[in-house]
Amino acid sequence: MPHAFPLFPVQGSTAAPQVDHLFYFLTAVSVFFSTLIFLLIFYFAVKYRRRSKDEAPPKNQVINNIPLEVLWTVIPMVLVAIMYFWGADLFVKDARPPRDATEIFVVGKQWMWHLEHTNGKREINALHIPVGQPIKLTMTSQDVIHDFSVPAFRMKEDVLPDRYTTEWFKATRTGKFRFFCDQYCGMGHSLMRGWVYVMKPEDYEKWLQGGVSGATMADQGEELYHKFGCITCHGTGKGPAFVGLYGKTVTLSNKQTVVANDAYLRESILYPTAQIVNGYPPIMPTFKGQISEDQLLQLIAYIKSLGSMERNTGTP
Ligand code: HEC
Ligand SMILES: [Cu+2]
Incomplete structure (x- = not known):
């Protein structure tokens, strides 16, 4: 075989060595304690085996040992806390994409x-x-x-x-x-x-x-904005304008506020009555079943482009 059996895939990202170090730590702790416990089981089984048929255990053999109990409570607690905080730290890093991504x-x-x-x-x-x-x-x-x-x-x-x-x-x-x-x-x-x-x-x-048609996702979204007739409301004042919408805090008819992120835009297009923008009538038809996932992403890219680049086309 050209490669030996690969135990780990190559480390191809900044997160890979970090995840692996945590994994090595978990493995090392598990292997250490499994070995220790197995060895002790064998040792005690031999040491305290019954030596004759009528051998009785000594009285008062079970006595408690406070230092020992503290030790076997505190050590696992510290180890588990390390695993928790280490894992949580990686999880949080993993959940937050950098702004310039x-x-x-x-x-x-x-x-x-x-x-x-x-x-x-x-x-x-x-x-x-x-x-x-x-x-x-x-x-x-x-x-x-x-x-x-x-x-x-x-x-x-x-x-x-x-x-x-x-x-x-x-x-x-x-x-x-x-x-x-x-x-x-x-x-x-x-x-x-x-x-x-x-x-x-x-x-x-x-x-x-190479090999692109020249239409960016935002361009394709703009085309859909015309094709699906969004412009008849959103370009005329019957519906809210999209300029500067992305990332804005929107006030809803129930006076709650939401941030206009991808999830909000998606829901506004598929389930318009779920969250109504304050000051507008709930007249927007649902586009569920008419717009594909790819098209939704293009529409969202279009709305984003109006916010971030101040590109003012179509909407007043
Ligand atoms: C018949 C008119 C009408 C059409 C057509 C229409 N909308 Fe709307 N839309 C509205 C109105 C009115 C609101 C505000 C009330 C609400 O939230 O339902 C709205 C709200 C929205 C919002 C939330 C905006 C905000 O400021 O929070 C988005 C996003 C949206 N529409 C996208 C679209 C897209 C994309 C299309 C085309 C695929 C479309 N709309 C077609 C009338 C319309
Ligand atoms: Cu699958």
Whole structure:
């Protein structure tokens, strides 16, 4: 065999060594105590074996030993606390993508992965990313629960229907790494896999510009904004304007406030009556079943582009 059986996948991201160190610690603690306990069991079994048929145990043999009890309570407590805080620290880091992360969109469906870059470049069962740059995946499923997992990056996250989940990573070496669907999702589950291609930033730029139609995700979203007639309300004052909406705090008719993030925009489009914007009548029709997950992401990219770039087209 060219490679010995690989016990661990290569460490391809900034998180990988951190996750591995925690894993080594958990393994070391478990192995140490399992060995200790097994050895003691054997030792005591031999030492205190019954030596003759009518040997009776001595009276008062069970006496308590306070120092010993404190010791075997405190040591495990400290070890478990270390595991908890160490794990929680990694979890929190893992849950918060850095602000400057490049966003890429992922739609899982039975049985393939659809990926789209903000400039409109699409791929299937492949993900091209630059090395050394944080990448944030915004993911959803068109049918059942999937899970986007990159073992070399030590990252996995469920991909759920009707909801956005995110995961992020920063690749530390160029190369080709496997990704998998990690949640059994039917007959073709084992086919739901592909490769992450980690490239030098200049190669990535070249790749990203190659073979795109010229329409970014936001452009495609703008087209849908016309095609689905959003403009007839949102471009006329019958509905709220989209300029500056993304990331804004919106007041609802019940006087509660929400931040206009991806999840809120998605819900506003699919279930308009769930959260009504204060001061507007609930006249927006639902677009559930008419707009695909890919199109939803494009519409959201369009709304985002109006907020972040002050690009003022279509809406007053
Ligand atoms: C018939 C008019 C109408 C159409 C068509 C319409 N909307 Fe709306 N939309 C509204 C109104 C009115 C509101 C505010 C009341 C509410 O929240 O339902 C709204 C709210 C929203 C919000 C929340 C905005 C905010 O400021 O919080 C989003 C996002 C949205 N619409 C997206 C869309 C998209 C995308 C389309 C096209 C696919 C669309 N709408 C089509 C009337 C419409
Ligand atoms: Cu799957």
